[in-house]
Amino acid sequence: xxxxxxxxxxxxxxxxxxxxxxxxxxxxxxxxxxxxxxxxxxxxxxxxxxxxxxxxxxxxxxxxxxxxxxxxxxxxxxxxxxxxxxxxxxxxxxxxxxxxxxxxxxxxxxxxxxxxxxxxxxxxxxxxxxxxxxxxxxxxxxxxxxxxxxxxxxxxxxxxxxxxxxxxxxxxxxxxxxxxxxxxxxxxxxxxxxxxxxxxxxxxxxxxxxxxxxxxxxxxxxxxxxxxxxxxxxxxxxxxxxxxxxxxxxxxxxxxxxxxxxxxxxxxxxxxxxxxxxxxxxxxxxxxxxxxxxxxxxxxxxxxxxxxxxxxxxxxxxxxxxxxxxxxxxxxxxxxxxxxxxxxxxxxxxxxxxxxxxxxxxxxxxxxxxxxxxxxxxxxxxxxxxxxxxxxxxxxxxxxxxxxxxxxxxxxxxxxxxxxxxxxxxxxxxxxxxxxxxxxxxxxxxxxxxxxxxxxxxxxxxxxxxxxxxxxx
Numbered sequence: 001x002x003x004x005x006x007x008x009x010x011x012x013x014x015x016x017x018x019x020x021x022x023x024x025x026x027x028x029x030x031x032x033x034x035x036x037x038x039x040x041x042x043x044x045x046x047x048x049x050x051x052x053x054x055x056x057x058x059x060x061x062x063x064x065x066x067x068x069x070x071x072x073x074x075x076x077x078x079x080x081x082x083x084x085x086x087x088x089x090x091x092x093x094x095x096x097x098x099x100x101x102x103x104x105x106x107x108x109x110x111x112x113x114x115x116x117x118x119x120x121x122x123x124x125x126x127x128x129x130x131x132x133x134x135x136x137x138x139x140x141x142x143x144x145x146x147x148x149x150x151x152x153x154x155x156x157x158x159x160x161x162x163x164x165x166x167x168x169x170x171x172x173x174x175x176x177x178x179x180x181x182x183x184x185x186x187x188x189x190x191x192x193x194x195x196x197x198x199x200x201x202x203x204x205x206x207x208x209x210x211x212x213x214x215x216x217x218x219x220x221x222x223x224x225x226x227x228x229x230x231x232x233x234x235x236x237x238x239x240x241x242x243x244x245x246x247x248x249x250x251x252x253x254x255x256x257x258x259x260x261x262x263x264x265x266x267x268x269x270x271x272x273x274x275x276x277x278x279x280x281x282x283x284x285x286x287x288x289x290x291x292x293x294x295x296x297x298x299x300x301x302x303x304x305x306x307x308x309x310x311x312x313x314x315x316x317x318x319x320x321x322x323x324x325x326x327x328x329x330x331x332x333x334x335x336x337x338x339x340x341x342x343x344x345x346x347x348x349x350x351x352x353x354x355x356x357x358x359x360x361x362x363x364x365x366x367x368x369x370x371x372x373x374x375x376x377x378x379x380x381x382x383x384x385x386x387x388x389x390x391x392x393x394x395x396x397x398x399x400x401x402x403x404x405x406x407x408x409x410x411x412x413x414x415x416x417x418x419x420x421x422x423x424x425x426x427x428x429x430x431x432x433x434x435x436x437x438x439x440x441x442x443x444x445x446x447x448x449x450x451x452x453x454x455x456x457x458x459x460x461x462x463x464x465x466x467x468x469x470x471x472x473x
Contacts, residue, residue: 001037004468005082005132007119009112009141011042013077014051015096016352018296019246019376020138020163023213026249027136027464028079030457034465037080039130041119043111044072044085045096051076052083058127065089065114065178071127082127084118109171109199112141113179116199120148123156132156133472140169143203144179147191150206151182157471160207162200164373165221165228166300169199193229204233208471211242211464213374214395218243226371242467245398246374247457248383253356255384255451260353261360267385267447270360277361280354281321281345288317289363289437291430292386294355294377297326297334297348302368302391302420307333309427310344316434319343321358325350355380362386364433370421372396379455382414385447387436389429391420399455403436403446414450 010016012025028038042048055074062068067088074081084090089111094100097108105111119142123135135158137145146158175197176183186192191202204210212218220226222235234241251257256265262272277292278285291313295301307330310320320343322334331348338346347354359365365381367390374395378388382399390396396417403413416436418429437443 001032001035002468002472003130003132004031004036004038004134004136005119005122006038006040006136006138007115007142007145008040008042008138009115010096011040011079011081014042014048014079014081015045017096019374022248022376023163023246024138025079026247026457027461029249030247030461031464031468033458034461036465036468038136039073039080039082039132041082041084041115041122043090043096043115044083044087045090048083049085049091055081055083058082065110065117069114069118071118073127082122084115086114089114109169109175109179109197112169112199113144116142116144117148117180119145120152120154123149124152124154134159134468136161136468137203137207139163140167140198140200140203143169143199143207144181145203146206146208147181147185147202151185157208158206159209159211159467159471160203162210162212162221162373165200165226165230168193168201168228168230171197171199173197201230201233204230204237207240209240209242209467210234210237211244211467213244213246214398215243215245216397217373217394220371220394242463244460244463244467245395246376246379247460248376248379248455250383250456253380253383255360258356258360260356264360267444267451270385273357273360274363275361277321277357278319280357281347283319283321283345284342286314286317286319286343288319288434289387290319290321290361291364291366291389291433292358292362293320293322293324293366294358294380295324295367297324297330299327299330300370302370302426303330303334305368305421305423305426306366307337308423309430310337310341312427313430313434314341314343316431318430318434320345321362322346323351323355323358324348359384359386363437364389367391367396368418368420368426369393369396375399378415382450382453382455385451387433387443387446387450388415389433390415390417392417393420399453401449403432408442411445412449413446414453415446
């Protein structure tokens with residue numbers, strides 16, 4: 001087995017705020033099937049440290065970005081982990097990125113620079129008897145790793161995966177010394193971004209290759225509308241940019257074996273889960289499709305558009321169950337909608353087992369994002385026969401086949417695809433959803449197609465393996 005170090009700020013099932021964690025948690029098993037043994041370096045948040053039952057200390061330092069640190073190594077939840085235990089950086093209340101007041105931790109640049117510094121150290125020196133041939137970095141929190149590798153003259157190649165280009169990891173130039181960055185690289189050809197340090201730009205400039213999480217998003221990133229100010233950098237590195245679609249863990253997301261749900265293997269078997277979902281949310285069945293939202297409640301996800309379209313959908317017999325948290329005004333609007341409408345239920349927060357029950361019981365899952373690098377929600381929906389209604393952007397466009405007339409006639413449709421950012425298009429898509437749901441034959445065929453649609457890691461892991469081999473030789 002060849003050796004690769006994965007560097008991520010979160011990793012399911014140990015710690016999760018979004019899809020990055022699911023990918024970081026699923027990649028090791030997927031790449032093992034391709035001949036690569038992956039060890040994953042993550043921060044030692046309290047929730048992670050609590051799960052280190054059989055780990056051992058592999059390295060210690062008296063000072064790392066402001067305090068003592070050690071590295072624990074062990075196998076946890078089926079993953080080969082390296083955990084950076086630095087209490088001054090990670091042992092705190094709040095979320096992994098935000099304080100209890102909901103603001104970014106002011107030392108986030110140092111917290112994740114430390115992770116990157118240690119990743120570069122492991123690549124340079126090895127850890128006990130293990131040394132990676134390649135470092136795979138995820139998003140801005142790991143993006144300084146390629147810069148540290150280059151500045152230290154370490155020949156180990158690096159791959160940076162962009163899960164969401166909207167987050168840059170910005171810091172003021174007064175922190176160059178604290179972040180251990182070479183001052184001569186603070187310029188437009190290095191990691192300077194409009195007068196600030198950009199961790200993400202550093203990685204984009206210095207990584208040996210760049211990937212992102214769907215082919216469509218890779219193309220979108222090179223345009224001003226989607227590149228978030230980095231489209232020029234990405235166009236410059238177009239020859240090194242690879243769009244590789246994410247997959248999902250088919251062992252965890254399997255309606256036939258999922259312990260959290262009333263199990264089923266065909267669309268007809270969803271009836272018991274559907275009734276249970278209506279009861280759990282205390283919502284009425286309007287006779288139309290029972291749709292769900294499992295999402296961060298943010299403008300990026302297009303959920304303000306759904307609020308505009310919801311009255312028309314409900315008038316056509318639809319029902320809606322919402323699970324998520326995010327922007328306060330969206331949380332309040334969905335709470336208010338649930339209070340006013342007996343066919344709407346809202347749960348603010350996140351509950352992993354409940355999300356499984358929602359996919360199992362839903363007729364449809366709604367993902368009307370303005371942009372979406374890949375999206376896993378629509379893949380969970382496909383797997384569980386919850387027909388996706390998605391916006392035509394990023395990975396959503398790459399994973400759902402629209403139920404247009406041609407696709408229906410060919411018998412290949414798996415969902416409904418609408419124009420992003422357009423409330424009228426979303427309302428029309430919801431109307432199409434209701435019309436299709438009212439035709440039992442057409443609806444059953446779409447659900448069967450959805451459940452058969454390939455959403456696992458096999459093809460994408462093979463593409464990553466080819467890329468790894470090209471980089472590592």
